[in-house]
């Protein structure tokens with residue numbers, strides 16, 4: 682019985698575009714409490730599934746940043762960044778865990794996916810890299826050769842011992858020294874610039890080391906939560922360009938519920954870095970099909 686093929690075929694049936702498998706040995710650097718065997722005693726394999734984002738919805742974000750169509754931002758929230766991909770991943774992880782238990786007789790444990798699930802058991806980004814689906818990019822998201830940064834991932838832990846996939850070892854996908862679009866295009870300066878950052882973040886997955894930018898999460902949240910009118914908010918909830926953790930927390934408690942959708946808070950009001958990152962045949966998918974005027978057209982637009 683080729684367990685790996687069975688799992689990958691099942692992932693495809695459940696609507697997933699990517700599926701990779703890692704052994705637990707690639708998680709030795711996990712923070713305490715987040716190693717797969719601390720979550721599932723006897724865990725032998727970590728399965729990671731991935732769903733691409735729709736080109737048509739990424740282009741809705743382009744309309745926002747290139748044509749001022751902030752009214753389309755909800756599409757990015759519903760079908761792009763937050764809701765549907767996470768529901769799909771949640772259902773697929775659940776279905777795969779059921780398959781593992783019912784058909785293979787092993788234990789399957791699906792982990793939380795996305796912001797509405799209210800919990801992080803381990804770093805899904807690290808798991809995706811360990812499972813060979815891509816590499817860390819300068820902006821800190823995992824980029825795959827197929828879809829660049831425009832994919833989302835879910836994780837299933839299992840006691841089944843499955844032959845691991847090799848980690849991604851192809852041509853380097855992100856070259857921040859030549860590109861740097863994410864840092865330049867960010868409307869709040871949340872991502873440090875490659876040529877200015879003397880102390881970037883580093884991490885080790887398996888035997889590979891990765892470097893990525895320092896992310897000012899509070900500045901990022903100014904945009905993703907739309908905390909002032911300039912960034913698409915209904916009011917100037919926060920006036921500082923460098924908000925503190927406390928300011929961000931306090932404002933989340935009083936944000937009007939009509940802006941939160943199904944999530945506890947909004948998180949879908951930006952995604953500019955993810956949309957304009959050129960990895961994943963970006964030119965062919967978007968520029969050559971006339972779906973964007975290019976990152977330059979969105980540089981100054983919030």
Ligand code: SF4
Nearest residue numbers: 818855860861863958
């Ligand atoms: S926009 Fe450029 S520098 Fe930033 S992650 Fe993508 S490829 Fe790397």
Ligand code: SF4
Nearest residue numbers: 867901904951952954
């Ligand atoms: S989501 Fe927007 S604000 Fe956050 S890092 Fe990306 S471009 Fe910057």
